[in-house]
Amino acid sequence: MTSSVSSSLREYARGVAGGLMFSLPLLYTMEVWWAGFVAEPMRLVVYIATVFLLLLGYNHYAGLHHDHCWSEVMIDSVEEMGLGLLLAAAMLFLLGQIELDHNAYEIVGKITIEAMTIAIGISIGTSQLGGGEKETKAAAEASAQKEKTFTGQAVIAMCGAVLFAANVAPTEEIIMIATQSHIAKLVGIALLSVALTAMILYYIEFTGSRRLARRNGVLSVIVGTVISYAVALVVSALMLWFLGRFDEPSLLTVVSQVVVLGLAATLGASAGRLLLQ
Amino acid sequence: MKQKINKNWLEWTVFGVSAALIALVLGFLIFESATIGDALPDIHVLTGTPEARTSYFAVPLEVTNKGDQTAEGVHIEVVLRSGGKEERADLEIAFLPRRGAREAWVTFKTDPRQGTLEARVLGYEKP
Secondary structure, eight states: OOOOHHHHHHHHHHHHHHHHHHHHHHHTOHHHHHHHHHSOHHHHHHHHHHHHHHHHHHHHHHOSOTTOOHHHHHHHHHHHHHHHHHHHHHHHHHTTOOOTTSOHHHHHHHHHHHHHHHHHHHHHHHHHSSOTTTOOHHHHHHHHHHHTSHHHHHHHHHHHHHHHHTTTTTSHHHHHHHHHSOHHHHHHHHHHHHHHHHHHHHTSOOTTHHHHTTSOSHHHHHHHHHHHHHHHHHHHHHHHHHTTTTOOSOHHHHHHHHHHHHHHHHHIIIIIHHHHO | OOOOOOOOHHHHHHHHHHHHHHHHHHHHHHHHHHHOOOOOOOEEEEEOOOEEOSSSEEEEEEEEEOSSSOEEEEEEEEEEEETTEEEEEEEEEEEEOTTOEEEEEEEESSOGGGSEEEEEEEEEEOO
16 A cells, blocks of 8 residues: 555654654764764775665564565665765754865765664664554564564664664773773673673563563573673674774773673663664 | 555655665765775865954964875974064864865964964874
8 A cells, every 4th residue: 555645754754853863962972973084985885784784674673564575675774774864964064064165075974974873763763653553453463473583683682782882882981991991890891781681681571571581481581681792792893893993902902892882782782672673 | 475565756756865875875985995095194284374363363274184094183383483583383183084174273473474484293193
C-alpha cells in the first residue's frame, strides 16, 4: 500500500527529530568537527560503509516497514543517510562551523562525520518515536520474532553501543582517563561494565528485558553478558581506531581507552538495545 | 518472493536526492584519497596591509597549510622592525586543516606602515 504524502512527511519529520535528539551532543562538540578534517579520506569512506551496514541491519531487524523486502530496507537506509547529510550540513552551517571560504575537504569531512550518527538517530527516531497507528499486530509480532534471533540482537546491540559511545568517544577525556588512571581502576571500570551489563539485561527488569531472559539459567546469563560486553568492546575499538586514537605506540594505552569507552558502549549495548527494539 | 515497492513521489524524491548526495560524498572522498599525498604540514604566512584601529594597529594574516596533513596548535610570530626598535606579536591557531587556510590578525602599538614586517611559524604539532 502506498502511504500518503502527508504521512510520509510526518515520518521524515519524526526521523529528523530523532536524528537531532540523539546527535545534538556531537554537533556541539569541537573534537568531532576537528576529527572530520583530521581523518584521512579513506577512513571516512570506511566509516560511511560501516554505518550503512548498521543502518541496513537496524532497518531489517527493528525498522518501521516490517513487511519489507531487502530492496525496501536498502531504500530506507539510503534515505536516512541522505537526510543525515542534509541535516548535518544545515546544523553545522547554523552553528557557524562551515563557512564558504573553508576548503572542500574540511566541509565534506565535518558534514560526513556528523551525518553518520544523525543517520542512526534518524533510523531509530523513525521506527521508535511513533508510527503506532500504522503498525499491524501481525507485523509487530513478525518483527519481534526476527529480533529474537542472535544476529538481530547483536545488530541492535551494536546500534545502541554506537549511539551511546559516540557521545564521548571523540572527547579528549577518554585518553586522559585512560592514561592517568591506575591500572587497578581500569580493571574496576571493566568489572563495573560487566556487572552493569548483567544487571540491566537480567536483573532489574528493564522495559523489554523480559523477552530476552526467558530461558533463565546461569549459563545463559553469562553467555548473554559476555556477548553484550564483547559487542561493546568491538564498537569502542572501531570508533577509537576511526578517530585515530590507535596511532599510539603503547598497547596499554590502546586497551585502556577501549575499556574506558567500553563502559559507555556497554550501557548502549544492553540498556540501549532494550529501549531501541 | 518478489514484492512490489510502493512509494509516493515524495519518498522517491527523498531517495533520489539521498542517493545522489551519498554518491557525491563518496566520490569526493575517494578522489581526495587518490590525489592526496603524504606531505607534512607546510605552513605559509602572508601579511596583509596594516589597518589603524582605535588604539592599536591590526595586521591581517593569511595562514595557509600547503601540506597533506593537518597541523594542530600552529604558533605564529610576527616581528615589526621600525626605527631600530623591535615589537613582537604572536598568535596560535588551534587547527589548520590540510590544504586549508585561516584568517587571523596580529596587533601592534607602533604603526607597522613605517617599518618592515616579518612573519614566521614557531611550531605546531601532529593532531
